[in-house]
Amino acid sequence: MTIMTDVVVGDARKSRRIDWSPYLVGAGIGILSWVAFAGFGDPLGVTTAFSRVASLFAAPVVGSDVVAANSYWRSMPLKWDYGVWFLVGIPLGAFLSAIILGTWRLELVPEVWKERFGPSVLKRFVAAFLGGIVIMYGARLAGGCTSGHGISGGLQLALSSWLFLAVMFATGLVVSRLMFRKA
Amino acid sequence: MTSLMSIAGPILMGAVFGYLLQQGKVTSCNVIENQFRLRDFTVLKVMGTAIVVGGIGVLLLVDTGNTKYYVKDANMLAVALGAALFGIGMVVYGYCPGTALGAIASGSVHAAVGAFGMIVGAILYALSFDWVKAHILNVWALGKVRLPDITGVPDGVWFAALAIGAGAFFFWVEASEAKARRAQG
Numbered sequence: 001m002t003i004m005t006d007v008v009v010g011d012a013r014k015s016r017r018i019d020w021s022p023y024l025v026g027a028g029i030g031i032l033s034w035v036a037f038a039g040f041g042d043p044l045g046v047t048t049a050f051s052r053v054a055s056l057f058a059a060p061v062v063g064s065d066v067v068a069a070n071s072y073w074r075s076m077p078l079k080w081d082y083g084v085w086f087l088v089g090i091p092l093g094a095f096l097s098a099i100i101l102g103t104w105r106l107e108l109v110p111e112v113w114k115e116r117f118g119p120s121v122l123k124r125f126v127a128a129f130l131g132g133i134v135i136m137y138g139a140r141l142a143g144g145c146t147s148g149h150g151i152s153g154g155l156q157l158a159l160s161s162w163l164f165l166a167v168m169f170a171t172g173l174v175v176s177r178l179m180f181r182k183a
Numbered sequence: 184m185t186s187l188m189s190i191a192g193p194i195l196m197g198a199v200f201g202y203l204l205q206q207g208k209v210t211s212c213n214v215i216e217n218q219f220r221l222r223d224f225t226v227l228k229v230m231g232t233a234i235v236v237g238g239i240g241v242l243l244l245v246d247t248g249n250t251k252y253y254v255k256d257a258n259m260l261a262v263a264l265g266a267a268l269f270g271i272g273m274v275v276y277g278y279c280p281g282t283a284l285g286a287i288a289s290g291s292v293h294a295a296v297g298a299f300g301m302i303v304g305a306i307l308y309a310l311s312f313d314w315v316k317a318h319i320l321n322v323w324a325l326g327k328v329r330l331p332d333i334t335g336v337p338d339g340v341w342f343a344a345l346a347i348g349a350g351a352f353f354f355w356v357e358a359s360e361a362k363a364r365r366a367q368g
Contacts, residue, residue: 020207025204025232026230033240034237036196039192041250042253057302061306066310070310071316083193085194086200087284089194089200090201090284092197092201093205094286097205106292110211112216128275128277130275131271131275131276132297133272134276135273135304136300136302136303138264138267138272140305141262143255143258146280147280147281154234155233158255158329160257160262161254165266168266172271173221176219177220
């Protein structure tokens with residue numbers, strides 16, 4: 001426990017030099033939202049566009065006739081709209097920041113995972129893949145993610161989004177407690 | 184020109200968003216996991232500030248006729264179930280969809296593996312959509328409602344309460360973190 005706190009604190013001290021205050025970053029995202037609303041009429045969001053793109057990957061697996069006949073993709077066909085280009089921008093900006101800050105590093109197994117589940121790359125990849133399935137199914141069922149519901153919906157005081165935030169955090173706390181419980 | 188702007192605009196918006204996520208360290212799996220373990224409050228600090236700052240600005244923009252609200256449907260059962268799955272997925276994956284895209288670009292290979300899982304999840308949702316629509320989306324469907332509508336409490340009061348609540352909470356978090364650092368020497 002002491003060793004672990006040491007690592008966390010040491011990390012924080014080292015990174016304070018290179019990172020902005022989280023409040024500054026949050027304010028920046030808030031101001032970006034003003035531009036998204038007033039300038040583009042399209043609040044920040046990720047997963048709606050993500051499912052448009054997913055239909056591209058679905059065609060070779062389930063067949064393009066199934067994709068064409070699917071009622072969800074009919075209501076949300078693949079098109080290169082605002083949301084999809086926004087998705088393209090996210091990794092570009094993150095890459096730029098990582099290069100400038102020198103924080104780009106290859107990560108196969110993150111520290112928190114390694115401490116609890118060991119260094120197995122396969123184990124981590126399987127968990128990430130399964131977690132990815134569950135998070136995206138949940139996002140589409142709820143109608144948004146941490147960006148679309150959490151930030152864009154939260155700042156509009158939307159009932160749906162505050163329900164999302166409350167249930168998402170509560171579930172995450174419980175699952176995290178179970179997952180990181182000392183065996 | 185307009186067509187160039189319709190591509191360059193959103194790419195630039197996304198790039199600024201991704202840049203901020205990376206600067207704020209929320210593209211780190213460790214930071215996200217430690218939020219849910221209550222050891223690192225970076226995620227809540229970023230989100231809380233974004234909601235208060237963004238919300239007050241958007242409220243003013245709506246009031247002055249410069250934008251409108253884009254509220255998502257309050258299909259209460261679907262949102263609750265979806266959010267629960269999202270919470271499970273976020274802890275197991277270690278990312279949310281937006282931060283995962285940023286993480287991939289900063290070298291996280293397991294985030295990329297999970298992105299393929301996200302594609303599978305999106306496909307599964309599309310394939311199950313007819314059933315979900317008939318049985319879940321229509322349960323407790325309240326429409327595009329906002330908290331001020333259903334409570335009668337005006338927007339200004341909500342944001343004042345949010346700002347004061349978030350301010351007090353973060354003040355307490357900062358004080359606890361400073362105390363923990365001192366205890367470490």
